[in-house]
Amino acid sequence: MKILAIYSNKGGVGKTTAAVNLSFLAAEAGLKTLVCDLDPQSSASYYFRVKPKLRANAKGFHKGGKNINKSIKGTDYENLDILPADFTHRNLASTFNKLKRRKRRLNRILDPLRAEYNLIVLDCPPSISLLAENIFNVADYLLVPVIPTTLCLRTHLQLLSFLKKKKYDTNKVYAFFSLVDRRKKMHKEFIATISREFKGTLHKSIPSLSNIERMGINREPVPAFSPTSQAAKYYRVLWQDVKATLLD
Amino acid sequence: MNMSLLDGRDGRKIIGDLAKYYSLRQEQPSAKSFGIYDTFDWRLFEKSLVLYSSEDELILHRLSDYKIVHHAKVSSFPNFVWDFPDGSLKTLLAPILEMRRLLKLAEIHSQSTIYRILNKEQKTVVRLRYEEIRRVNQARKPMFCAHLHVEPIRGYPRYYRKTIGRLGKLGFVQIEPETIYFEALKERNKTPGKYSSKLKLQLQPEMRSDEAAKIILRSLFRIMKVNGTYIGKDLDTEFLHDFRVAIRRTRVALSQIKGVFPVDTTKKFQREFAMVGKLSNELRDLDVYLLKENAYKKMLPDSLRDEINPLFEFLKNKRSRVLEDVKNGLSSRESTKVFRTWENFLDEPPEGSPTAPNAEVPVVKLARKRIRKRYTEILSTGAQILEAANDEKLHALRIECKKLRYLMEFFSSLFPDKKISILIKELKGLQDNLGNFNDLYVQQAYLLKTVDELPLSDDQAKKMTLAIGSLIGNLEERTQMVKGSFSEIFARFASPTHRGLYHELFVTTKGKAGP
Ligand SMILES: Nc1ncnc2c1ncn2[C@@H]1O[C@H](COP(=O)(O)OP(=O)(O)O)[C@@H](O)[C@H]1O
Ligand SMILES: [Mg+2]
Numbered sequence A: 001m002k003i004l005a006i007y008s009n010k011g012g013v014g015k016t017t018a019a020v021n022l023s024f025l026a027a028e029a030g031l032k033t034l035v036c037d038l039d040p041q042s043s044a045s046y047y048f049r050v051k052p053k054l055r056a057n058a059k060g061f062h063k064g065g066k067n068i069n070k071s072i073k074g075t076d077y078e079n080l081d082i083l084p085a086d087f088t089h090r091n092l093a094s095t096f097n098k099l100k101r102r103k104r105r106l107n108r109i110l111d112p113l114r115a116e117y118n119l120i121v122l123d124c125p126p127s128i129s130l131l132a133e134n135i136f137n138v139a140d141y142l143l144v145p146v147i148p149t150t151l152c153l154r155t156h157l158q159l160l161s162f163l164k165k166k167k168y169d170t171n172k173v174y175a176f177f178s179l180v181d182r183r184k185k186m187h188k189e190f191i192a193t194i195s196r197e198f199k200g201t202l203h204k205s206i207p208s209l210s211n212i213e214r215m216g217i218n219r220e221p222v223p224a225f226s227p228t229s230q231a232a233k234y235y236r237v238l239w240q241d242v243k244a245t246l247l248d
Numbered sequence B: 001m002n003m004s005l006l007d008g009r010d011g012r013k014i015i016g017d018l019a020k021y022y023s024l025r026q027e028q029p030s031a032k033s034f035g036i037y038d039t040f041d042w043r044l045f046e047k048s049l050v051l052y053s054s055e056d057e058l059i060l061h062r063l064s065d066y067k068i069v070h071h072a073k074v075s076s077f078p079n080f081v082w083d084f085p086d087g088s089l090k091t092l093l094a095p096i097l098e099m100r101r102l103l104k105l106a107e108i109h110s111q112s113t114i115y116r117i118l119n120k121e122q123k124t125v126v127r128l129r130y131e132e133i134r135r136v137n138q139a140r141k142p143m144f145c146a147h148l149h150v151e152p153i154r155g156y157p158r159y160y161r162k163t164i165g166r167l168g169k170l171g172f173v174q175i176e177p178e179t180i181y182f183e184a185l186k187e188r189n190k191t192p193g194k195y196s197s198k199l200k201l202q203l204q205p206e207m208r209s210d211e212a213a214k215i216i217l218r219s220l221f222r223i224m225k226v227n228g229t230y231i232g233k234d235l236d237t238e239f240l241h242d243f244r245v246a247i248r249r250t251r252v253a254l255s256q257i258k259g260v261f262p263v264d265t266t267k268k269f270q271r272e273f274a275m276v277g278k279l280s281n282e283l284r285d286l287d288v289y290l291l292k293e294n295a296y297k298k299m300l301p302d303s304l305r306d307e308i309n310p311l312f313e314f315l316k317n318k319r320s321r322v323l324e325d326v327k328n329g330l331s332s333r334e335s336t337k338v339f340r341t342w343e344n345f346l347d348e349p350p351e352g353s354p355t356a357p358n359a360e361v362p363v364v365k366l367a368r369k370r371i372r373k374r375y376t377e378i379l380s381t382g383a384q385i386l387e388a389a390n391d392e393k394l395h396a397l398r399i400e401c402k403k404l405r406y407l408m409e410f411f412s413s414l415f416p417d418k419k420i421s422i423l424i425k426e427l428k429g430l431q432d433n434l435g436n437f438n439d440l441y442v443q444q445a446y447l448l449k450t451v452d453e454l455p456l457s458d459d460q461a462k463k464m465t466l467a468i469g470s471l472i473g474n475l476e477e478r479t480q481m482v483k484g485s486f487s488e489i490f491a492r493f494a495s496p497t498h499r500g501l502y503h504e505l506f507v508t509t510k511g512k513a514g515p
Helices: A015-028 A043-047 A066-071 A087-097 A102-113 A130-138 A150-165 A185-197 A230-247 B011-020 B088-097 B157-170 B179-187 B209-231 B238-256 B263-278 B281-291 B293-299 B302-331 B333-347 B363-387 B391-414 B417-453 B458-484 B486-493 B496-511
Strands: A002-006 A033-037 A080-083 A119-123 A141-146 A173-180 A201-207 B002-005 B023-026 B030-038 B049-054 B057-062 B068-073 B103-118 B124-134 B145-152 B172-175
Touching: A002 A015, A002 A130, A002 A230, A015 A033, A015 A043, A015 A080, A015 A119, A015 A141, A015 A173, A015 A230, A033 A043, A066 A102, A087 A102, A087 A130, A102 A130, A141 A150, A141 A230, A150 A173, A173 A185, A173 A230, A201 A230, B011 B023, B011 B103, B011 B124, B011 B145, B011 B157, B030 B179, B057 B088, B068 B088, B103 B179, B124 B157, B124 B179, B145 B157, B145 B179, B157 B172, B209 B238, B209 B302, B209 B333, B209 B363, B238 B263, B238 B281, B238 B391, B263 B333, B281 B293, B281 B302, B281 B417, B293 B302, B293 B458, B302 B333, B302 B417, B302 B458, B363 B391, B363 B486, B363 B496, B391 B417, B417 B458, B417 B486, B417 B496, B458 B486
Parallel strands: A002 A119, A002 A141, A033 A080, A033 A119, A141 A173, A173 A201
Antiparallel strands: B002 B145, B002 B172, B023 B103, B030 B049, B030 B103, B049 B057, B057 B068, B103 B124, B124 B145
């Protein structure tokens, strides 16, 4: 059992897109997989056509246990379940704040699910709040999509120094390039430099492709609606790399 | 949940009707062919397992709920457990299948279509798999059953319940998941569990002894006949083995169920079955040694492991010749005549007036007497061995035990089930000990004898001598160990508790047992 967090403290970098496609590919490869939609914006749930619970005051999630089992839904795909974004997630950080061992609440919540799944993929909201620390504590690996731009790189360096300062193991951080524009010379140069300088880099990147954008309309993972497309191929390659580097 | 169609309804149409209530999406149909496998004596079925093979895949289901227990990829179908790829499937099946071959019992061709019921978000909330099963791989041909698997999706229990309810109203009925297995076999006139090499007799205590004897002998003859037809096909070693055991049991029945048939008749058939049994002695020996190839190699040090190969090559070659002899022997005029006259004898109606002293004795009385006799003899031989260990006596004791065992099995239905089972189990423990001793002893002699027959170069011969020497050393060590444990095992067998049980069952019962 491994827990893989798709994390970045920036929005719009391709976290959810990666979480949806990678978890689909993991399930396809036979791993019993659960996607946890931790983002109150609930995009992952949306892609899997699952409506998040509208219960205004659901007490379930932060307690874990039975409540969480009831919230899990089967997706349209074999081996793949989702824990939809519950609206209580909106206040998850402040709820955790009031509890004991507040930085390890997520461990408590997910521990009972370890027996049932081979892989849990966390689709994280962009934040460096208490929720993020919970994520750092529970995840075996952080997979960080980085757009090859100066700004995005800066954010990534900030994340690494934050983790160092808080004494988290930075070895479990892996970056991959996301939304790469293959025509931009600058992107290429960036990738070359960064790959040289960071050890935690997967040498695979996901280009910007219209088929990936279409996920929003189709509400399906790319390899499900267009298994032979370029877009699907890129995610397969990334998945192979993630599997070989992090899961085997 | 599995459902099946009420007769005469069109499954596809009914599912189509669901579209009135739900958004329904149909996927491309897919076709798959499966073979269903088991051993001749239904070893998988007896363990509630079913093995399917489809192309390069083996799938082991649990019969009770049809859950997949294991699956494995193979390049070609493994006939025997040793042909399986190493892994958990092989480990699980090894003690069940042992040396028996997997036979294809039926082939089924399934055409299945998945239908998905969608909610307002167009999300799948129930999955239906409609499956038509045919004997031949052509969609036009009539099917012999149609099934609908209704799969719930986690988190949508209400849709599932409602769908089941609707399907029920439209003409589907719930069935057990293993129905396909039984229907496919029924289609082939096969009844799971029908053949077993174990005797399953039901005798009545007051029955005439000659009638009871015939029931036992007929049952043994059935086993002989069934297996006899397969020996020549050489599918695995156990057809011959079961055939031989049935002959041996027949001989013991003739000699031990005394005085139920005219002396001449009994003597004649005893002689004839001894003759038929002897025909395959050598073949059985070869089978035994060839089955031991791996076990022998494990006993040898790495450096000598391959040196023994010429021995097995030699035995294999010899076996093909000997098999031909056995085929000819069993289909010879003499053998055929033995079987024919025996069958006629078994079919003869019981004589009105008794032709032998025990013919009309109630069988339970005769059974007790014979078992008592054998048991007493075993106790005395065993006691002698305990005083002074003696290989010949051990050999004699093994034969006596076998006779007792057969007698108890022939007559077990006449005695309380639990109690006789305990005694049979104890006896089996003793027999295992004696049997191991004998096997190990015989093996050593056989190896020594055979090594002289091997056509070997000087160099090969040297290495072979080393290997055989090493093997015999190993076997001898085991022989001594087995011999060493005899007294303890025999003491258990002859313990006051067990003696008491024998007494209760075969001496005092209801005060009826005669002297
Ligand atoms: N490789 C890509 N090519 C094209 N569009 C992409 C790609 N990755 C993400 N997008 C689009 O970018 C937007 C943000 O992506 P998303 O995965 O939701 O980011 P995050 O979860 O990090 O906020 C979405 O509209 C998505 O469709
Ligand atoms: Mg997101």
